[in-house]
Every structure is written in C-alpha cells, then in structure tokens.
Amino acid sequence: MKAYLVVSGVLFGLVGIAHLLRLFVERDQLPDPWFLAHNVALIVIGVGLAVWALQLLRRQRGPSA
Numbered sequence: 001m002k003a004y005l006v007v008s009g010v011l012f013g014l015v016g017i018a019h020l021l022r023l024f025v026e027r028d029q030l031p032d033p034w035f036l037a038h039n040v041a042l043i044v045i046g047v048g049l050a051v052w053a054l055q056l057l058r059r060q061r062g063p064s065a
Helices: 002-025 033-061
Strands: none
Touching: 002 033
C-alpha cells in the first residue's frame, strides 16, 4: 500500500506540475477561457490527489513519537 501511495502521489503531482508549466509555455492561448479553465482544473485535481496521497501515507505510518 505504501508503494502505491508514493507512486500515485508522485504521478499526480507531476501531472499538476506539467499543466502548470503548460500555462507558461503556451501563453498565447491564455485568452481562450476553455484552455485556461481546463488547465487550472487539471492543476487543482492533480495537486489535490497528490496531497491526498501524502496525507494517506502519513496516516498509514501513524504518529511519529
């Protein structure tokens, strides 16, 4: 389970980062509202799933004291 959470968290984080970079690389398409909405949604979803995987991984490890 730990490996799955690490791999999925990293992959979803990379998807979010890739769409963030896409906003900078394809700046000429920013006036298009669908392009902007699509990429922002994918950034939020990717980063959100990566954070969720990290939280589940921390919860699985238990308290570190």
